[in-house]
Amino acid sequence: MRVPAKPPLEGLKRSLEKKRAKGERLPRDGFLRETFSLPRQEARAKAREWLERWPKQAYWTEIESWAERPGDMIEFTMRRLPSAD
Template identity: 90%
Template sequence: MRVPAKPPLEGIKRSLDKKRAERQGKRLPRDGFVRETFSLPRQEARAKAREWLERWPKQAYWTEIESWAERPGDMIEFTMRRLPSAD
């Protein structure tokens, strides 16, 4: 019994590469959230997080601090995320 040959995938590969190249200029990842990463002194980091939460309320934009880490020198590196628009 002979095993069938694999189908050529070059056409699919070219198509995927073309689509990915078209999307390179867009900022939204597949999950639809807008993200921005900051590295600020502790007090400025708190102020920036408050600013985001006041400008884009959690109830409408699902705004949240996605991740954060303490860095040397009392610096806080954090990523904020939100939906691009509210309905």
């Protein structure tokens, strides 16, 4: 029995290189992330906005990390799945 030859991958390579050059990459885990640096009250409001717009039960939305910065600023990263499917 004859083993089929490998298909040419040049088209796929070019496509991947173009997307990478444009920065069109999702993290390997599939989550969308956005980092904010806001005053404490605005940071709370932004986190609530995310959790209301993309509920945790459907999108696995959460505050991935946060840190206090000088001047009562909070730097935090929110993450969620791109869709609820």
